[in-house]
Amino acid sequence: MEKLIISKLLRWYALNKRDLPWRLTKENDLPIPYYVFVSEYMLQQTTVPTVKTRFEEFIKIWPSLKDLAKTTEPKILKFWSGLGYYSRARNLLKAAKILDKNFKSKIPDNYEDLILLPGVGDYTAKAILGIGYNESVMPLDANIERILVRLYAFKQPLIKVKKKLSQKANLFLSKKYSSHLIQSFMDYGSIICTPRNPNCSQCEIKKYCLGYQKNIQNTIPIKLKKINSKPIKFSRAYVLINEKSEILVRKRASKGMLASMLEVPNDAWVEKKSLLRRDEIAKKIEKKLIRKGDFSYSFSHFDLNLEIFYKKIRKIDYPKNKWLNIKKYSNSQLPTVMKKVLEIVM
Numbered sequence: 001m002e003k004l005i006i007s008k009l010l011r012w013y014a015l016n017k018r019d020l021p022w023r024l025t026k027e028n029d030l031p032i033p034y035y036v037f038v039s040e041y042m043l044q045q046t047t048v049p050t051v052k053t054r055f056e057e058f059i060k061i062w063p064s065l066k067d068l069a070k071t072t073e074p075k076i077l078k079f080w081s082g083l084g085y086y087s088r089a090r091n092l093l094k095a096a097k098i099l100d101k102n103f104k105s106k107i108p109d110n111y112e113d114l115i116l117l118p119g120v121g122d123y124t125a126k127a128i129l130g131i132g133y134n135e136s137v138m139p140l141d142a143n144i145e146r147i148l149v150r151l152y153a154f155k156q157p158l159i160k161v162k163k164k165l166s167q168k169a170n171l172f173l174s175k176k177y178s179s180h181l182i183q184s185f186m187d188y189g190s191i192i193c194t195p196r197n198p199n200c201s202q203c204e205i206k207k208y209c210l211g212y213q214k215n216i217q218n219t220i221p222i223k224l225k226k227i228n229s230k231p232i233k234f235s236r237a238y239v240l241i242n243e244k245s246e247i248l249v250r251k252r253a254s255k256g257m258l259a260s261m262l263e264v265p266n267d268a269w270v271e272k273k274s275l276l277r278r279d280e281i282a283k284k285i286e287k288k289l290i291r292k293g294d295f296s297y298s299f300s301h302f303d304l305n306l307e308i309f310y311k312k313i314r315k316i317d318y319p320k321n322k323w324l325n326i327k328k329y330s331n332s333q334l335p336t337v338m339k340k341v342l343e344i345v346m
């Protein structure tokens with residue numbers, strides 16, 4: 001059965017594959033490993049449509065691993081604005097520098113070297129090997145997991161069938177067409193066997209699909225509902241603008257959240273509002289601050305509640321500070337949360 005599914009998916013893929021910029025192929029009909037490498041970092045926690053345009057911009061700036069390895073962390077963080085999860089950008093750059101130094105700027109073609117790179121886990125290592133080097137592996141992304149769960153009608157929550165899924169995935173290894181097969185699964189999950197309302201009437205493999213035969217395809221995979229247990233943190237941000245329409249900014253600490261990125265002055269982020277202490281800069285002008293509103297920004301591990309304040313100041317009174325032209329803020333090194341703060345004031 002699995003062999004028949006493989007040949008049907010490959011045939012379907014030849015006619016219906018998505019046009020994605022990281023799939024540009026070399027003479028061997030395989031995508032360029034550097035492109036696969038970059039796209040896999042970008043696609044962690046970000047959707048394909050968002051990554052599509054940002055990937056093309058990325059490749060224009062850093063067309064090869066050698067170019068990427070030469071850049072600096074502030075530059076890649078500035079580029080990453082809007083994609084979120086900045087640790088991916090840092091890891092990508094660290095990995096590029098390691099590969100440039102120790103691997104002659106070549107993306108490794110073996111699991112052992114890939115898995116040691118910063119930000120590369122089992123899935124990413126297999127995706128690079130399978131898609132970029134046609135190695136006989138099956139990386140289990142959400143699309144592939146969903147198809148397998150439905151094909152074999154696994155009714156237990158997804159988290160409990162991970163082991164069974166890996167075993168089933170091993171039935172779909174291809175020595176000759178691994179790259180195409182992995183991508184065909186990914187595209188099939190995105191276009192036909194979609195998370196909601198899978199298009200079973202058009203499905204080429206429905207006669208092998210136990211989920212479809214039992215009519216449970218719309219109810220699986222079962223995902224255990226996440227209880228929103230994210231902690232909340234509190235802070236206050238201060239948008240201080242001088243007579244030249246420049247915003248007072250500073251660099252964050254070199255370690256921790258949003259390390260080394262620019263920010264507008266803000267209080268230390270705390271677990272309770274009662275623990276808030278005014279930032280040194282804001283202390284001096286506390287009484288004259290104008291409250292502009294508040295908003296909540298969601299990081300991966302917590303939500304940040306921010307109250308936003310505004311004040312016009314004189315540049316001469318802040319001789320040691322950095323400034324950012326208002327017109328340039330959207331294109332600056334500020335992380336998204338700080339850009340949102342400015343959007344509330346502008």
Ligand code: SF4
Pocket residue numbers: 147150151192193194198199200203204205206209211212217
């Ligand atoms: S029959 Fe439906 S549920 Fe089964 S693989 Fe095809 S699209 Fe997915």
